[in-house]
Amino acid sequence: MKNWTTSESEKTVEQTPLAKMNSAKEHLYNYHDSYQEEQLIYQHLLHLVQMESPDRMIERFRALFIERANYPEPEILPILDKIIASKTAQEDFKFFLNRCCHILVNRWYMQPQLHQGIMDLISLFDLSPNTSGVNSFRFREIRRLRELVNIFIESDQYLFLRRFSQVVNQTPKLNSRKDNQPLVNLISRYPYLYEHCLISEDSTFEQQETVRHFQAQVQKKFEIDLSQYVTYKVRRVQILRKVSLSEANQILRPINNPTLLSDSDLYSTLKQFIGKSEGNYTYQERAQQIIQYSSKTAKFHDFKDELYDYLITSVDGKYGKRLFNTRLYNYLQDTLPDANDYNVNESLIVRTCSKLLDFLVVNNQTSLQHSTFLDLISNQGSLTTISLLVKVLLICRKVKPHLEKRLAILFNHYETATTNSIDWLVATLEQLNVAMSIHFGHIDLSFFKRFC
Incomplete structure (x- = not known):
């Protein structure tokens, strides 16, 4: 089997340490001034969401917050x-x-038949509040509430929440790329991006667990x-050696390609990561050799040389x-040079590989430099x-989250671009997605090695 092809504003005077401390204390005091009220509403909603339907809860949410x-x-x-x-x-x-x-979301997520409620929420x-018939006092309260809601809408908290609602309610389409839609519409396809695209730094433990549970299901x-x-x-290939195409179609029930890759590209990807792509070794076998080398008495500068040789075999000559x-070699030599004479x-290794991923993909969310x-x-x-x-x-498997973060930065940067323009x-x-499943998932495709 050789292939599968099938057709501020103004500046302020810098605060002194004492002024900063007093400001922090004031903020903490004011925060706790409304802490009890927040807890009352949390408990109120927690009680209601267990008893009322999503439609009824959404009506309540609109009456209260809109x-x-x-x-x-x-x-x-x-x-x-x-x-x-x-x-x-304001903050x-x-x-x-x-x-x-x-x-509400955490409750509804656990029941698939209620997922539409998340999108409706x-x-x-x-929506804008209906101000007809509202007296001037209430209008001021509504206007203040709306100002704060608008701040929420512009925040990362809302962005992550909206993305999660899209992911939960979206059934990945096999022809999504052909539809030439915004890249963000494909986020449901890439579970390795979920923690960095759907979880914000202030997410509660429950929010994080909800996303991770869904991530595991999708993966x-x-x-x-x-x-x-x-x-x-x-x-199918085996059967076609013995029977005609029409007979093979009767014997086997067709199964759709779960990727957006062509059959030919999927075959090449599987062969690359399952077969012997490193001379007589698979990627996994060759990586083990480097790990064993680093576990011995090699100095850090020797390890960097070995790492360079290991990497360039995957670069077109x-x-x-x-x-x-030359750029890769110089980058490695400039990485932690003060540690060159230390034992590995x-x-x-973690710091070196993290820096390598910065170099190869994108450095950070601020510069977004990804020309390499x-x-x-x-x-x-x-x-x-x-x-x-x-x-x-x-x-270095510990840098896997670091790579996922780099890719999430790129995904966020290009999320409004159409898929045709960034194929x-x-x-x-x-x-x-395929490579992650093969090397870090639970999929067993060992039988495929016979066809590589």
Whole structure:
């Protein structure tokens, strides 16, 4: 089987340490001034969400946080008014409202038939309050509430919440890339991005657990679908050696390709990460050799030389000799030079591999410098570039979250771009999905080795 092709504003005077301390104390005092009120509303919502339907809870949410009127329990409104009147509401209300949303989301997520309620809840924030017939006093309260809600809508908390609602309610389409839609619509396909695209730094433990639970479900389903598809393609090739095409179609039930890769590209990806792509060794076997080398008495400068030799075998010869190999070698030599005469240890390996991923993909969210990544893909393709990244992960699995963060930075940067305009990134994300499943998942495709 050789292939599968099938068709501020003004500056302020810098505060003294004492002024900063007093400011912090004031903020803490004011925060706790509304802390009890926040807890009352949390408990109120926790109680209701266990008893009422999503439709009814959304009506309540609109009455409380959008209209600030006609709430079934009117005694709750003065509690909310105290929260929005807090001196720190400008900074803290978004976290409070985010928690309120997640009380509902976390409950509904556990019941798939209620997932639409999550999307409907997020859609509430597209609405404006109805101010007709509202007296001037209530209008001021509603206007203040709306100002704070708008701050929430512009926050990372709302962005992550909206993304999560999209992921939960989205069924990945096999032809999504052909639809030429915004990249963000494909986020459900890439569970390795979830922790960095769906969890904010202030997320509660419950919010994090909800995302991670969903992440595990999506990853498991992808691995099952991929395994079934590969099995189907292998059996199909075997059967076609014995019977006609029409007979083979009757024997085997067709299974859809769970990736956005063509059959040919999927075959090449599987062969790259399962077969012997490093001479007589697989990627896993070659990585073990480097790990064993580093576990001996090698000095750090020797390890960096070995690491360089290990990596450049995944770089196209002509392209590497032009410039990349020299840049990579110099980068490694400039990495932690004060440690060159130390024995290699885990800390040095983790720091070196983390810096390598910064160099190969993107440094940070501020600079978004990823010209090396683009250059690699332009000159040698996404598969060879992904191979380089996977080799780094295989000798230091602890940097896997670091790579996922780098890729999430790129995903966030390009999320509004259409898939046709960034097909290189879609291919990269799809191939990495396969590679991650093979090396870090629970999928067993050992039978495929016979066809590599």
